[in-house]
Amino acid sequence: MKNKSLISIHDLSKEEIYEILDLAEKFEQKPKQRILRDYIVATLFFEPSTRTRLSFESAANQLGARIIGFSDASNSSVQKGESLKDTIMTVSLYSDIIVMRHPIEGSARLASEVSDVPIINAGDGANQHPTQCLLDLYSIRKTQGTLDNLNIALVGDLKYGRTVHSLVEAMCKFNATFHLVSPDILKLPSSVKQHIKDAHLKYEQYTDLEDVTDKVDILYMTRIQRERFSEPMEYERVKNAYILHNNMLDNSKPNLRVLHPMPRVNEINEDVDCNPKAYYFQQALNGVYVRQALLSNMLGVEPENK
Amino acid sequence: MNKITQKELKVSAIENGTVIDHIPSDKVFQVIRILGLDKMLNQITFGMNLESKKLGKKGIIKVSNTYFEKDEIRKISIAAPHATLIIIKNFEVIEKKKIDLPDEFEGIVKCFNPKCITNHQKVMQHFKVMDKENLVLQCHYCEKFTKKENIEFL
Ligand SMILES: [Zn+2]
Numbered sequence: 001m002k003n004k005s006l007i008s009i010h011d012l013s014k015e016e017i018y019e020i021l022d023l024a025e026k027f028e029q030k031p032k033q034r035i036l037r038d039y040i041v042a043t044l045f046f047e048p049s050t051r052t053r054l055s056f057e058s059a060a061n062q063l064g065a066r067i068i069g070f071s072d073a074s075n076s077s078v079q080k081g082e083s084l085k086d087t088i089m090t091v092s093l094y095s096d097i098i099v100m101r102h103p104i105e106g107s108a109r110l111a112s113e114v115s116d117v118p119i120i121n122a123g124d125g126a127n128q129h130p131t132q133c134l135l136d137l138y139s140i141r142k143t144q145g146t147l148d149n150l151n152i153a154l155v156g157d158l159k160y161g162r163t164v165h166s167l168v169e170a171m172c173k174f175n176a177t178f179h180l181v182s183p184d185i186l187k188l189p190s191s192v193k194q195h196i197k198d199a200h201l202k203y204e205q206y207t208d209l210e211d212v213t214d215k216v217d218i219l220y221m222t223r224i225q226r227e228r229f230s231e232p233m234e235y236e237r238v239k240n241a242y243i244l245h246n247n248m249l250d251n252s253k254p255n256l257r258v259l260h261p262m263p264r265v266n267e268i269n270e271d272v273d274c275n276p277k278a279y280y281f282q283q284a285l286n287g288v289y290v291r292q293a294l295l296s297n298m299l300g301v302e303p304e305n306k
Numbered sequence: 307m308n309k310i311t312q313k314e315l316k317v318s319a320i321e322n323g324t325v326i327d328h329i330p331s332d333k334v335f336q337v338i339r340i341l342g343l344d345k346m347l348n349q350i351t352f353g354m355n356l357e358s359k360k361l362g363k364k365g366i367i368k369v370s371n372t373y374f375e376k377d378e379i380r381k382i383s384i385a386a387p388h389a390t391l392i393i394i395k396n397f398e399v400i401e402k403k404k405i406d407l408p409d410e411f412e413g414i415v416k417c418f419n420p421k422c423i424t425n426h427q428k429v430m431q432h433f434k435v436m437d438k439e440n441l442v443l444q445c446h447y448c449e450k451f452t453k454k455e456n457i458e459f460l
């Protein structure tokens with residue numbers, strides 16, 4: 001992937017996904033290695049996202065890279081009306097790779113077309129966030145030993161959740177069976193379901209979380225946002241129906257792991273945290289390894305422990 | 307004059323120019339608008355709700371002394387995917403071609419997604435044609451679909 005940008009999970013073949021995941025394992029074994037000490041990583045956050053930025057900056061720092069950039073566009077030249085194209089063309093002169101997050105959809109693709117250095121899309125509005133998807137895949141493979149033939153439940157806001165859409169589309173490459181748990185008004189969009197159908201895979205839709213906890217390998221929880229409901233009563237009615245409590249995992253499969261893209265609000269009760277099946281904090285840490293893998297791979301630098 | 311040519315001349319014959327045939331009747335005004343024919347000084351005639359074996363009712367536009375360029379033909383292909391272009395010189399049909407939708411094209415229509423970068427900054431639209439039959443376009447930038455009923459020409 002040297003000198004190629006990472007904009008959308010759709011840009012990656014199955015082989016390229018495995019290549020990144022294998023490389024991320026090297027960094028999990030040895031996270032601190034100063035292989036990027038001669039490189040400058042730009043992190044351009046046109047909208048704030050503290051978690052994603054810290055994860056990328058931790059990844060870059062552990063590899064010894066220098067970091068330039070901004071965490072909020074409000075005090076940069078962007079605020080003065082500079083076009084995205086001009087900002088990217090300028091920053092690409094100052095850095096070896098650009099990590100960017102932007103509220104407008106398609107911005108990262110545009111950036112990749114005007115930049116001389118590779119772009120990593122760290123989220124473009126509701127469109128794509130491929131590093132989140134890769135860290136989800138890494139976590140699934142890590143906990144299950146494989147990506148193939150798994151039963152995966154996705155719970156919560158399946159309509160607007162970009163993370164969910166990307167994960168479903170990616171898991172279609174690996175013969176997954178999908179269990180979709182959501183209130184009626186937040187069902188998975190038909191365009192995403194079409195991907196499952198096109199791949200000739202199975203899916204089932206549920207409104208009750210307890211219908212799936214005992215039969216899946218991965219329980220992927222997401223947050224239901226109040227803003228999605230026009231009726232406050234409707235939100236009040238559904239919000240508690242999608243909260244995972246520890247006792248709900250009593251009869252779950254031994255290999256089950258609970259994932260969540262974080263931050264959580266209350267959809268995973270804190271009593272789950274001590275359960276060995278809770279994996280969401282490790283999942284966040286895996287994001288650092290995946291981002292180390294991407295930075296080094298796209299800059300064409302190999303890990304010391306290859 | 308053979309039969310076919312006579313039929314085509316129903317609206318009125320042109321000496322030199324282009325006939326756009328087999329336009330769905332309800333798309334005639336759209337084709338006129340997107341080609342800017344409403345601002346043109348050349349002689350233009352058009353017909354709607356004419357009989358057609360293929361479409362039931364069809365529309366036709368005849369433009370004198372005008373031959374369309376690639377970009378304009380592309381526009382026609384999106385507004386009226388099954389149209390036929392007939393090139394006429396000295397009252398003779400020189401060329402008759404079915405126009406086809408390309409697999410991919412730039413410009414011409416707006417991305418339907420209001421949050422798309424092409425609707426916020428000076429960027430040329432770029433689409434992949436996902437479904438030629440039902441006219442479904444996918445934006446190269448935001449990856450969202452623009453369907454036939456949502457197509458808005460630039
Ligand atoms: Zn778009």
